[in-house]
Amino acid sequence: MEHLTENSMKTLRILAVDDHEMTMLGYKFILERIVFDDHNILVDTATSYEMGKEKIEESVHSFKYDIIFLDVQLFPPNEEQPHNGEDLGVLARELVPESKIVFMSSFSDNYRINSILQSVDPDGYMVKTDIDPKSLEEAVKTVVYQPPYYSSKALGAIRKKMSNDITLDENDKKILYHLSIGTKTKDLEKHIDLSSSSIENRKRHLKSLFGTEKENDLALILAAKNRGFI
Amino acid sequence: MEHLTENSMKTLRILAVDDHEMTMLGYKFILERIVFDDHNILVDTATSYEMGKEKIEESVHSFKYDIIFLDVQLFPPNEEQPHNGEDLGVLARELVPESKIVFMSSFSDNYRINSILQSVDPDGYMVKTDIDPKSLEEAVKTVVYQPPYYSSKALGAIRKKMSNDITLDENDKKILYHLSIGTKTKDLEKHIDLSSSSIENRKRHLKSLFGTEKENDLALILAAKNRGFI
DNA sequence: GGTAAACCCCAAATCTTTTAAGGTTTTTCT
DNA sequence: AGAAAAACCTTAAAAGATTTGGGGTTTACC
Numbered sequence: 001m002e003h004l005t006e007n008s009m010k011t012l013r014i015l016a017v018d019d020h021e022m023t024m025l026g027y028k029f030i031l032e033r034i035v036f037d038d039h040n041i042l043v044d045t046a047t048s049y050e051m052g053k054e055k056i057e058e059s060v061h062s063f064k065y066d067i068i069f070l071d072v073q074l075f076p077p078n079e080e081q082p083h084n085g086e087d088l089g090v091l092a093r094e095l096v097p098e099s100k101i102v103f104m105s106s107f108s109d110n111y112r113i114n115s116i117l118q119s120v121d122p123d124g125y126m127v128k129t130d131i132d133p134k135s136l137e138e139a140v141k142t143v144v145y146q147p148p149y150y151s152s153k154a155l156g157a158i159r160k161k162m163s164n165d166i167t168l169d170e171n172d173k174k175i176l177y178h179l180s181i182g183t184k185t186k187d188l189e190k191h192i193d194l195s196s197s198s199i200e201n202r203k204r205h206l207k208s209l210f211g212t213e214k215e216n217d218l219a220l221i222l223a224a225k226n227r228g229f230i
Numbered sequence: 231m232e233h234l235t236e237n238s239m240k241t242l243r244i245l246a247v248d249d250h251e252m253t254m255l256g257y258k259f260i261l262e263r264i265v266f267d268d269h270n271i272l273v274d275t276a277t278s279y280e281m282g283k284e285k286i287e288e289s290v291h292s293f294k295y296d297i298i299f300l301d302v303q304l305f306p307p308n309e310e311q312p313h314n315g316e317d318l319g320v321l322a323r324e325l326v327p328e329s330k331i332v333f334m335s336s337f338s339d340n341y342r343i344n345s346i347l348q349s350v351d352p353d354g355y356m357v358k359t360d361i362d363p364k365s366l367e368e369a370v371k372t373v374v375y376q377p378p379y380y381s382s383k384a385l386g387a388i389r390k391k392m393s394n395d396i397t398l399d400e401n402d403k404k405i406l407y408h409l410s411i412g413t414k415t416k417d418l419e420k421h422i423d424l425s426s427s428s429i430e431n432r433k434r435h436l437k438s439l440f441g442t443e444k445e446n447d448l449a450l451i452l453a454a455k456n457r458g459f460i
Numbered sequence: 461g462g463t464a465a466a467c468c469c470c471a472a473a474t475c476t477t478t479t480a481a482g483g484t485t486t487t488t489c490t
Numbered sequence: 491a492g493a494a495a496a497a498c499c500t501t502a503a504a505a506g507a508t509t510t511g512g513g514g515t516t517t518a519c520c
Contacts, residue, residue, distance in 0.1 A: 114392070117389075117392040117393055118392070118393055118394070118395055121389070121392075121393035142382075146382045146386075147389075148385055148386075148389045150385070152372075152376045155378055155380070156378075158388060158392060159347075159351070159377075159378045161392065162344070162347040162348070162351075162388060162391065162392075163347055163348055163351035164348070165348055167397040167399075169397075184465070184466090185465075185466060185467085186464085186465060186466080194509075194510090195509065195510050195511075196510090196511095197509070197510050197511065197512090198508070198509050198510065200466085200467070200468080201508075201509075201510095202508095203466095203467090204467085204468085216466090216517095217466090414496070414497090415496075415497060415498090416495085416496060416497080424478075424479095425478065425479050425480075426479090426480095427478070427479050427480065427481090428477075428478050428479070430497085430498070430499080431477075431478075431479095432477095433497095433498090434498085434499090446486095446497090447497090461520105462519105462520090463518100463519090463520085464517105464518085464519085464520100465516105465517085465518075465519095466515105466516080466517070466518085467514100467515080467516070467517080468513105468514080468515070468516085469512105469513085469514075469515100470511105470512090470513085470514100471510100471511095471512095472509105472510085472511090473508105473509080473510075473511105474507100474508080474509070474510090475506100475507080475508070475509085476505100476506080476507070476508085477504105477505080477506070477507090478503105478504080478505070478506085479502100479503085479504075479505090480501105480502095480503090480504100481500105481501090481502095482499105482500085482501090483498100483499080483500075483501100484497105484498080484499070484500095485496105485497080485498070485499085486495100486496080486497065486498080487494100487495080487496070487497080488493100488494085488495075488496085489492105489493090489494080489495090490491100490492090490493085490494100
């Protein structure tokens with residue numbers, strides 16, 4: 001603690017978790033300079049899942065964080081890691097439900113956004129390319145007083161989802177997702193608990209839903225992307 | 231036209247449709263005073279469905295509006311009227327797809343918000359109690375450069391919907407909606423194309439989905455409201 | 461040009477939803 | 491409190507969807 005806060009000031013505690021040291025410093029620098037009513041902003045940082053987890057667990061019995069910023073990808077994606085920001089978000093929700101959670105993600109892909117909005121229901125979601133001092137400040141203020149805050153690109157994805165009348169069940173979503181990452185139709189059986197025949201049926205059905213009958217898988221995937229499903 | 235615009239200025243044309251004369255004046259007053267890059271803002275108004283329709287139709291062959299603000303309820307709701315803002319929005323989308331559409335609604339109820347977001351997919355949605363000079367200005371700027379703009383209460387409804395894993399079909403939604411406006415179960419058959427037996431089945435199913443088994447309809451409706459369906 | 465994958469069609473089995481008919485419980489009104 | 495209406499439940503048959511296996515044809519790719 002560098003200096004005592006003035007009496008009249010409330011302290012706004014923020015935890016930021018991102019595995020890039022430099023990015024963290026940037027966030028800390030910006031966040032602590034936000035002028036916000038009579039709040040004194042204090043930013044704590046963590047650069048890994050474990051560190052983040054510890055800080056959140058410590059906070060349970062001391063001062064709870066007002067806002068927790070979480071990077072969705074907490075580790076280099078090539079090294080297989082069991083945990084990511086989404087899990088940390090779920091954990092934080094359980095341990096300290098009063099802390100607001102804001103996700104930061106480099107991908108604006110709808111599949112992940114939709115999944116996080118469902119599993120964690122964060123108070124904010126920011127696509128990294130939308131993040132700058134101005135949007136960070138807006139996020140902090142909005143999240144404290146009237147959440148949620150969704151950054152511009154996140155809103156774009158949300159809009160697509162909301163304007164959609166097509167509803168897909170888990171199996172359909174999985175099929176689309178696996179096709180989109182290049183899984184071959186014959187290998188889908190390994191990931192989805194259905195016979196190959198059913199999978200073919202569902203693919204046909206999906207293509208008719210998305211208006212890409214008799215076209216190839218790429219057309220289906222593009223249509224599904226446009227509509228916000230992947 | 232009161233005075234010529236400067237050469238360097240682009241004109242931003244706005245149409246606002248609301249059946250309250252005074253509200254219209256307020257919007258016009260605020261909107262035309264927005265300072266926005268080198269834009270000169272020009273607000274046209276209409277106070278009924280027909281007037282709005284005419285202005286939109288005229289605009290097709292002259293200068294298209296950049297933004298159209300539409301009140302959802304265009305007539306006193308007790309006098310039966312065939313048209314409302316939603317219809318006008320659908321019409322505008324067809325005639326002038328390049329114009330951005332922003333809805334203004336006094337009800338923040340999720341059923342209507344969801345329905346409008348699907349049928350028109352507007353570039354903005356503002357709940358009236360969220361509207362003030364600041365939010366109007368933000369709406370205009372956001373809608374022009376990076377739509378969509380959703381006001382705080384609208385975002386609240388959207389968040390509920392997005393964080394939800396329950397998916398309902400049209401019949402389920404209609405059942406919930408009619409129950410919520412007080413329609414008796416025995417009268418539901420008149421509005422929904424199903425047998426009374428099926429409707430009872432679906433009500434049972436809905437109650438189990440929303441965790442209100444063996445409870446009465448009020449409990450179901452409250453749960454559905456909490457989850458953003460009505 | 462041959463092979464693997466993708467795609468299509470059919471019919472049986474299974475699962476889900478709808479429907480009607482009859483009953484019990486709860487609510488509402490007098 | 492008692493009658494009537496509405497809500498709710500149960501059952502079983504019918505209709506509709508989905509799944510599955512077994513066959514085949516077409517398309518893509520080396």
